[in-house]
Amino acid sequence: MRTQVGIVGAGPAGLMLAQILHLHGIDSVVLECRSREYVIERVRAGVLEQGTVDLMIQSGVGERLAREGMRHEGVHLAFLGARHRVDFVGLTGKAITVYGQNEVVKDLIDARRATGRPLHFEVEGVSVHALDSNTPRIRYQSGGQEHELVCDFIAGCDGFHGICRPSIPAGVLTAYERVYPFAWLGILAQAAPASEELVYALHERGFALFSMRSPRVTRLYLQCAADEDLEKWPDERIWEELITRLAMRDGWKPNVGPVLQKGITGMRSFVVEPMQYYRLFLAGDAAHIVPPTGAKGLNLAVSDVLLLSRGLAHSYQSGRRDLLDRYSADCLRRVWKAQRFSWWMTSMLHRQDDGNPFDYRRQLAELDYITSSRAAMTSLAENYVGLPID
Ligand SMILES: Cc1cc2nc3c(=O)[nH]c(=O)nc-3n(C[C@H](O)[C@H](O)[C@H](O)COP(=O)(O)OP(=O)(O)OC[C@H]3O[C@@H](n4cnc5c(N)ncnc54)[C@H](O)[C@@H]3O)c2cc1C
Numbered sequence: 001m002r003t004q005v006g007i008v009g010a011g012p013a014g015l016m017l018a019q020i021l022h023l024h025g026i027d028s029v030v031l032e033c034r035s036r037e038y039v040i041e042r043v044r045a046g047v048l049e050q051g052t053v054d055l056m057i058q059s060g061v062g063e064r065l066a067r068e069g070m071r072h073e074g075v076h077l078a079f080l081g082a083r084h085r086v087d088f089v090g091l092t093g094k095a096i097t098v099y100g101q102n103e104v105v106k107d108l109i110d111a112r113r114a115t116g117r118p119l120h121f122e123v124e125g126v127s128v129h130a131l132d133s134n135t136p137r138i139r140y141q142s143g144g145q146e147h148e149l150v151c152d153f154i155a156g157c158d159g160f161h162g163i164c165r166p167s168i169p170a171g172v173l174t175a176y177e178r179v180y181p182f183a184w185l186g187i188l189a190q191a192a193p194a195s196e197e198l199v200y201a202l203h204e205r206g207f208a209l210f211s212m213r214s215p216r217v218t219r220l221y222l223q224c225a226a227d228e229d230l231e232k233w234p235d236e237r238i239w240e241e242l243i244t245r246l247a248m249r250d251g252w253k254p255n256v257g258p259v260l261q262k263g264i265t266g267m268r269s270f271v272v273e274p275m276q277y278y279r280l281f282l283a284g285d286a287a288h289i290v291p292p293t294g295a296k297g298l299n300l301a302v303s304d305v306l307l308l309s310r311g312l313a314h315s316y317q318s319g320r321r322d323l324l325d326r327y328s329a330d331c332l333r334r335v336w337k338a339q340r341f342s343w344w345m346t347s348m349l350h351r352q353d354d355g356n357p358f359d360y361r362r363q364l365a366e367l368d369y370i371t372s373s374r375a376a377m378t379s380l381a382e383n384y385v386g387l388p389i390d
């Protein structure tokens with residue numbers, strides 16, 4: 001079997017890449033180890049930058065997003081019992097859109113199916129070979145048979161735990177990493193959102209985030225220990241803690257309802273450099289992870305594959321590799337700025353558990369400064385809505 005671009009992973013990065021390549025008339029095969037249902041039902045990110053929304057619309061996969069996505073023109077920062085609004089549109093002219101990652105993935109899968117191009121779920125034993133040759137290969141099993149896919153290029157879009165990054169020979173990549181001493185306990189609840197916009201709260205008991213997925217479903221998170229045991233968190237305890245951290249002096253608090261899903265998300269900053277090795281290109285979580293506080297993970301995956309698709313299209317059209325050769329450097333400039341922002345938001349909004357009250361006072365001063373200085377608020381807003389892709 002032969003294809004132009006072999007894509008490992010059908011998350012947002014792999015599926016978006018496949019769609020843009022299709023629009024350029026470039027052939028690809030997408031290989032995914034999980035089932036279609038699993039991939040669609042996986043609840044993860046939900047905040048889309050304006051650039052991500054624009055790209056989805058331009059790529060012909062934004063119809064439902066334009067109809068059902070919830071445009072947010074600002075967020076609230078809450079501390080000492082009061083909310084302070086950051087007006088994105090007033091400060092930057094741009095907005096964000098709340099639309100679940102699972103909805104993005106569903107739309108991209110439907111679009112892929114409509115193209116008739118291959119997307120294989122539940123493949124097993126995926127491995128990549130001959131990466132430094134002109135015909136890198138992907139081997140995998142499907143339907144009880146061994147397959148070998150001969151490619152011009154391979155896109156490693158297989159997430160943090162995938163096989164592409166570890167297939168690059170030792171010594172080529174440098175990894176930069178920070179693991180945080182806390183995690184997020186997240187719930188999805190059948191409750192109408194009590195606010196039209198997100199609320200990021202720093203409380204003396206720790207961080208909490210109020211968010212939403214639809215007009216009937218609220219998404220909430222609270223800071224917990226890195227090794228937290230979910231069993232110790234019955235629904236009543238979760239709600240009690242959320243209300244303690246999120247209830248405001250003006251009476252605002254989240255609406256309570258049945259918990260539909262709950263889980264713990266670890267917090268990590270991670271980047272490998274470079275993001276390419278000969279004809280293998282890493283994109284999205286395969287190359288970098290951000291703590292979710294800045295809502296950047298999904299958006300970075302999309303900006304990576306936009307740059308990769310441009311490099312691939314240019315290479316097929318002109319026979320030149322200059323854009324492709326610059327792929328890693330071009331991505332990393334934006335990736336590191338998103339890393340900085342995600343780290344900064346995380347450090348500002350989470351309690352550091354070293355028993356020293358200095359940091360909490362400093363964090364409150366920082367929040368007070370941000371919410372009272374137009375310059376500081378603009379800096380937060382322009383990063384949150386998304387820096388330019390190029
Ligand atoms: C639990 C969790 C919660 C998150 N919450 C948020 C959030 O609230 N806000 C935010 O901005 N970001 C969040 N993120 C981050 C965001 O979801 C990711 O940045 C985004 O999914 C990256 O997309 P991706 O396509 O690069 O990787 P993924 O979405 O991880 O996709 C990779 C795909 O590759 C497949 N795969 C892996 N190995 C193989 C293999 N060997 N062969 C074939 N296929 C393979 C996987 O099954 C997966 O479908 C969260 C992430 C996690 C894990």
